[in-house]
Amino acid sequence: MKFNPEEEILKLGNPSRFNFEVISCYHCGSDESEKFLVGEDDLTGKEGKFLYVQCKKCELVYQKPRLPITEIKEFYDSEYIAHRKKKDWGFLTPLYERAMNKHDREKDKLVSKYVEINSQTEILDVGCAVGTFLLHLNKKYDCKISGVDFKEDLSYPDFDKINFYEGLFYEQPIEENKYDLVTMWHFFEHDYDPNKSLEMAKKVLKPGGKLIIEVPRLDSLTFKLFKNKWPGVQAPQHTALYTKKAILNMLKKHNLMVEEYLPYGAFPPYFYIFTGTYFKMFGKGLKLDKIIFPYFLFQLLLSPVLLFQRKLNLSMQTIICKIE
Numbered sequence: 590m591k592f593n594p595e596e597e598i599l600k601l602g603n604p605s606r607f608n609f610e611v612i613s614c615y616h617c618g619s620d621e622s623e624k625f626l627v628g629e630d631d632l633t634g635k636e637g638k639f640l641y642v643q644c645k646k647c648e649l650v651y652q653k654p655r656l657p658i659t660e661i662k663e664f665y666d667s668e669y670i671a672h673r674k675k676k677d678w679g680f681l682t683p684l685y686e687r688a689m690n691k692h693d694r695e696k697d698k699l700v701s702k703y704v705e706i707n708s709q710t711e712i713l714d715v716g717c718a719v720g721t722f723l724l725h726l727n728k729k730y731d732c733k734i735s736g737v738d739f740k741e742d743l744s745y746p747d748f749d750k751i752n753f754y755e756g757l758f759y760e761q762p763i764e765e766n767k768y769d770l771v772t773m774w775h776f777f778e779h780d781y782d783p784n785k786s787l788e789m790a791k792k793v794l795k796p797g798g799k800l801i802i803e804v805p806r807l808d809s810l811t812f813k814l815f816k817n818k819w820p821g822v823q824a825p826q827h828t829a830l831y832t833k834k835a836i837l838n839m840l841k842k843h844n845l846m847v848e849e850y851l852p853y854g855a856f857p858p859y860f861y862i863f864t865g866t867y868f869k870m871f872g873k874g875l876k877l878d879k880i881i882f883p884y885f886l887f888q889l890l891l892s893p894v895l896l897f898q899r900k901l902n903l904s905m906q907t908i909i910c911k912i913e
């Protein structure tokens with residue numbers, strides 16, 4: 590029998606308020622697909638089961654059918670970015686804040702290898718959330734910072750220093766040839782129209798400018814370990830799951846020149862190891878205040894292995910593209 594994603598999603602017993610829409614492959618436009626896996630929102634524990642298919646023509650794995658963009662908002666409440674906000678974790682607070690700042694420092698280390706950042710550098714972060722990465726760069730280099738995102742309840746210190754665009758990236762009235770660097774940290778796998786976003790990035794970048802994309806890597810060790818409980822599956826927010834081949838295919842389709850491909854990112858792979866193990870053992874719904882102590886304890890125990898994290902293809906990938 591021919592695989593039909595519309596029939597398949599009905600078997601999953603979702604709330605009747607979900608109105609699914611069927612889409613074609615983001616990369617090649619084909620409608621031919623086969624079942625890949627069923628994913629849930631393991632991180633927040635929200636209800637819903639979502640179907641990922643694999644394109645029969647180009648092998649891209651994407652969510653089909655998906656919730657329309659107007660209905661995805663309930664999955665992006667403040668809880669989703671809660672881990673970025675300041676909170677009191679008792680005696681672990683300094684450790685927690687160090688980990689959060691470290692993430693921004695790792696992003697800085699990564700981008701400053703490819704772009705010389707000074708007071709004249711124009712940087713746009715697509716999916717900037719509360720903007721801590723941009724503010725870190727601005728403080729260190731005095732560079733010019735812009736960000737795009739959907740507005741959450743964003744009362745974050747210094748957020749007004751960011752030239753902020755609210756809404757969909759490709760609908761923003763952004764000046765062409767303006768930016769030296771466009772970053773997409775864990776934005777691309779959420780994108781409802783990755784083709785439009787790549788074209789928009791090309792348009793707003795200067796000749797010689799760089800586009801840096803970090804996404805979870807489907808053909809990684811943590812996916813092999815956790816499968817549908819892999820934290821990178823997070824559904825319905827993650828609209829597509831990219832292997833190395835799939836992301837490079839997408840960039841090639843838009844004539845983006847890849848300067849370098851990295852089998853790691855700024856995001857700590859340990860987060861995927863810990864949460865994937867947790868979802869496998871205890872099911873969905875991660876309570877940060879309950880797990881914060883074991884989180885840091887196991888990180889300490891795993892630290893000898895994590896020394897080699899960049900060589901192990903654990904969970905992430907980063908692609909640096911240069912605009913000609």
Ligand SMILES: [Zn+2]
Nearest residue numbers: 614617644647
């Ligand atoms: Zn395809």
